[in-house]
Amino acid sequence: MDLSIDDFQMSIGNDYPELRDALRKLCAGFPDKYWRDLDKEEAYPDAFVKAMSEGGYLSSLIPEEYGGLGLPFRAAQVTLQTVHEEGCNAGACIAQMYTMGTVLKHGNEDQKQRYLPKIATGELRLQAFGVTEPGAGSETLKLKTRAVRHGNKYLVNGQKIWTSRVAHSDLMLLLARTTPLDEIKHRKHGLSVFLLDIKKGLKNGTIEIKPIDIMTNHLTYEVFFNDAEIPVEDLIGEEGEGFSYILSSMNAERTLAGGLIIGAGNWLMKKAVEYANERVVFGKPIAKNQGIQFPIANAYAELDAADLMCRRAAAMLDAGIPCGYEVNASKHLAAEFAWNAADVCMQTYGGFGVAREFDVERIWREVRHFRTAPISTNLILAYIGQHKLGMPKSY
Ligand SMILES: Cc1cc2nc3c(=O)[nH]c(=O)nc-3n(C[C@H](O)[C@H](O)[C@H](O)COP(=O)(O)OP(=O)(O)OC[C@H]3O[C@@H](n4cnc5c(N)ncnc54)[C@H](O)[C@@H]3O)c2cc1C
Structure with missing residues (x-):
């Protein structure tokens, strides 16, 4: 189309x-x-x-x-x-x-x-997404959490990390290994996707969770599986094809994340402009100083450009046009430019930037997180370098 x-x-x-x-x-x-x-x-x-x-x-x-x-x-x-x-x-x-x-x-x-x-x-x-593991990190194909079929159920053993909102979700979309690494014929096979009933596992002790103390209110956890049961009816698609299923949903995740990040950037810009116009130092609003005004103007224009890329990615996704580059570039630009907007806003507020009552430091912390999750900057740049520009693989 x-x-x-x-x-x-x-x-x-x-x-x-x-x-x-x-x-x-x-x-x-x-x-x-x-x-x-x-x-x-x-x-x-x-x-x-x-x-x-x-x-x-x-x-x-x-x-x-x-x-x-x-x-x-x-x-x-x-x-x-x-x-x-x-x-x-x-x-x-x-x-x-x-x-x-x-x-x-x-x-x-x-x-x-x-x-x-x-x-x-x-x-x-369904707000928990169990992919990342401590031993595998960005190298998803090396994940070790095992799901082994026993009759009409799978038993899951292993560990996930950074599983956000697991304590507040009924279900988890889980990526687990169903074929050991040394038995797979192709590196992208052997992983499967399941819908896991978290509440049941927490109740019967086959799932344990441990909160991770981090700088934002992201409610993220380590999750330990000890013979956690999943009925075979909750295997999604074909056994062993889970990696490609997860990959196919990542375009949606990045497109949505781009919009969310642009929104945070726009909030920061609004705050920066309001404060710069109101705050009077040396007898004039600080916005009159080019040292304050220009970084804000620059950050605004950057965010606007990232917004266009986000719209382009969403339009292509909606039209069913392949858009791996566009969704990755849009999330990347949104995260980088929103981070600049956060820093500019923080600087505009002077000392009040770190005062909790103004909320700037909170959003600054939240925006920093987007350069790492849901995917880190380097992995996106590697995608663009390799898939869009035809340069060699680094991994
Ligand atoms: C608050 C928070 C919430 C999260 N929520 C979830 C969640 O709900 N579910 C989930 O599954 N995961 C979640 N994650 C995990 C997140 O997706 C990962 O942290 C992220 O993908 C990076 O993986 P890592 O932390 O293991 O870094 P690593 O893989 O250890 O990498 C460390 C650094 O090295 C870089 N690097 C690695 N390999 C290369 C390479 N070949 N070339 C260049 N640079 C490289 C990375 O980009 C990164 O900057 C969350 C993370 C955070 C911080």
Whole structure:
């Protein structure tokens, strides 16, 4: 399907105005103090996730036949962007929005009927994504957590790390090894994807979790599996093909992450401009100084360029056009430029930049995280260097 220039131009500017307005109203009920307190207490944003679920926003990408809104990726991107522009945090929402894509794309009809309608209403939370392991890191193909079939169930043993929101989710999308590394015929085979019932595992002690103390309120954990059971009905797609299923959902994850990060960058720009115009030092607003004004103007223009790339990635994804380069470049530019925006905002605020009551330091911490997760800068650059530019592989 060709993407016409008109289609693309339509998406420039304030697209989905009703969606943006409705989200702004919802976000007004969750002011800065709500997020500041959660950050201090390292608590899950229960009320916010509930409001987003009830508004149907977490089901935007689930087709109508399974109870969702069946909207394009661009609408989901706008949703996450708007939430962050309003100073809220959609960290818990983004996972629910994209992880279900693996079930939708590769699950069978029975799995879609059993899970998607409940995920759409928020009755079931699918917000945990278990891929990263301490020993494998970015080298996903080396992961060791084993799922071994015994009759009509798999038994899982091993460990994951950085599994965010596992304590607040009902289900985990788990990538585990079903064929030992030394028995696989192709390096990309031997891993499988499952839907794992976390609550059951935590209750019967076959799953243990340990929070990781980090600089942001990301609620991320180490997870230990000791004969955790998964019924064979919850294997997604073909055994051994899980890596390609996870890869295929990463375009969605990066496209959505791009929108979310741009939203945070826009929040920082708004704060920087407001503060620079108000704060008077040496008898004039600090914004009059080019040393303050120009870095803000530069960061704004950078974010605007990243926003265009994010829109392009979403438009191509919606049109079904291969867009590996665009989704990677959009997430990369968003993360780099939002990080610059965060630093510029922090500098504009002077000493108040680090005072918790202004929220700048909190968003600064959150934005830094996007250069590492969901994928780190170097791995994206390696993708662009190798797949777009035809340079040699570094790994
Ligand atoms: C707060 C947080 C939440 C997270 N949530 C989740 C989650 O919910 N689920 C999940 O599965 N994972 C999650 N992650 C994991 C995240 O995806 C990884 O941290 C990230 O992909 C980097 O992997 P790593 O930490 O193992 O770094 P490593 O792989 O150890 O790499 C360390 C550094 O070396 C660089 N590097 C490695 N190899 C190369 C190379 N060949 N060329 C150049 N540079 C290289 C990396 O880019 C990185 O900068 C989360 C991480 C964080 C910090």
